[in-house]
């Protein structure tokens with residue numbers, strides 16, 4: 348039976364039907380439902396609700412604040428799990444700095460408290476409760492040492508206690524927290540008025556887009572053009588996502604899944620254009636790169652098609668820089684080992700293969716000092732997204748049978 | 749007692765690390781082995797998360813000095829007063845004398861320094877040190 352797949356992004360819609368894939372910019376003066384039906388109504392009407400599958404990243408995702416004991420373990424593991432559960436907006440507080448830490452003013456969807464292996468007790472004290480009093484949040488979950496669980500439960504209202512994400516050998520154990528966060532995310536999508544309305548078009552569950560991409564990765568790996576280890580770079584309107592094979596990071600994070608996700612919050616070519624330009628201007632190689640592309644820095648102030656292309660090329664370069672050097676982000680990828688780069692998202696509709704290739708060549712030569720580059724694939728037909736949507740549908744059918 | 753161990757910096761010599769893990773366990777320690785390529789901050793963080801008593805760093809390629817200068821600073825940051833800091837292996841590039849190396853590493857904040865000292869001799873000294881302290 349043929350299917351209609353719809354992705355609601357922060358900047359544009361895309362739909363995949365028997366006639367192929369189409370995309371259109373969103374009109375923010377309308378609700379998602381009205382905008383979608385006015386643009387694609389004719390196509391949507393051809394399908395019954397069972398055959399329509401929708402995913403969305405338009406709600407921006409959940410916001411979380413993580414309070415942890417150290418950067419290398421509690422905070423790193425919790426961030427990793429949160430990203431993999433589809434969460435985009437993350438703030439962190441190191442527990443021993445908590446009395447000096449800023450208190451975010453916005454309502455947080457979930458606060459995560461973590462630290463210590465199970466045999467360690469007496470980690471937390473009044474400082475934690477005082478800080479939490481100043482915060483506003485909808486959910487709070489504890490995934491640290493079980494020895495402190497009771498004490499925290501007594502002092503923190505509605506605290507959800509889950510299995511420690513740090514094992515007795517200091518490795519990461521992600522399942523319990525991941526399931527909890529994925530469910531929260533799912534409830535959040537369903538709860539958003541704008542998204543709720545979309546259930547008039549489909550009788551299937553609406554998923555988050557990063558979750559869909561994550562599900563497709565084993566299938567991407569199985570395709571012969573893609574050689575492991577690979578990364579999938581999804582440069583969107585508001586954020587940029589990287590999904591990568593775990594083989595590329597040398598972290599001590601043992602777990603079931605083979606792929607991790609990283610999110611760069613303010614690196615998008617539309618909604619986050621300003622901060623992308625700011626990041627570019629602060630990168631020491633960017634002027635050389637602009638020169639290499641035969642343009643001047645004035646191009647960054649312009650809004651035409653040419654400027655957009657340059658901006659997209661810059662964002663590829665910046666993202667590769669960000670994951671290749673050891674910086675305050677929590678993960679460094681070994682790009683010397685990388686065999687394939689798969690680009691997906693709106694960028695593949697704008698840039699040509701040669702334009703992407705020249706940027707990757709520049710990056711490898713300048714930063715990694717080598718002329719050998721990984722194979723590049725442009726997912727211009729949104730195969731990844733289609734694979735992911737179909738993978739979920741297959742799983743569902745399997746579960747029913 | 750709990751010991752955090754590993755090989756500091758961009759050092760991939762793994763053989764001694766495995767031996768250290770086994771020997772410490774044989775002597776009754778609970779071992780948290782961070783393996784090769786471990787940054788100083790990760791040792792400290794591991795001790796905080798596990799409430800360890802000892803951090804035992806090994807370095808074979810001679811680059812430890814550059815990686816351990818910040819020890820005092822990091823140690824103060826987390827108020828790790830009672831943790832014993834031990835380092836051993838090849839603690840300098842090429843030939844070097846004990847009387848130069850030991851004071852230097854002590855000034856960085858190490859309690860015990862074993863430059864090109866056999867593992868079992870070093871661990872005997874560690875146990876002796878712990879015995880005296882308690």
Ligand code: B12
Nearest residue numbers: 759760761762763764806809810836837838841842867870
């Ligand atoms: C095997 C080896 C390698 C292998 C490592 C494979 C692996 N994954 O483990 C390879 C080929 C990859 C390698 C690479 C390099 N190596 Co190499 N390597 C050796 C070699 C030949 C043996 C090391 C070994 O495994 N020994 C067996 C173990 C059991 O002994 P050990 O490591 O000495 O450890 C004992 C003691 O040191 C002690 N100990 C260790 N830690 C601690 C801690 C405490 C607290 C205590 C008490 C004791 C202790 O206990 C152990 C048992 O007694 C030594 C030379 C040698 N013969 O020692 C050089 C040697 C260590 N390498 C050396 C160098 C320079 C390198 C390179 C920089 C070479 C290069 N230019 O590329 C690279 C560095 C790579 C990196 N990023 O770290 C130098 C270091 C020189 C220095 N410090 O002055 C050595 C000494 C060779 C030399 N004479 O020049 N190396």
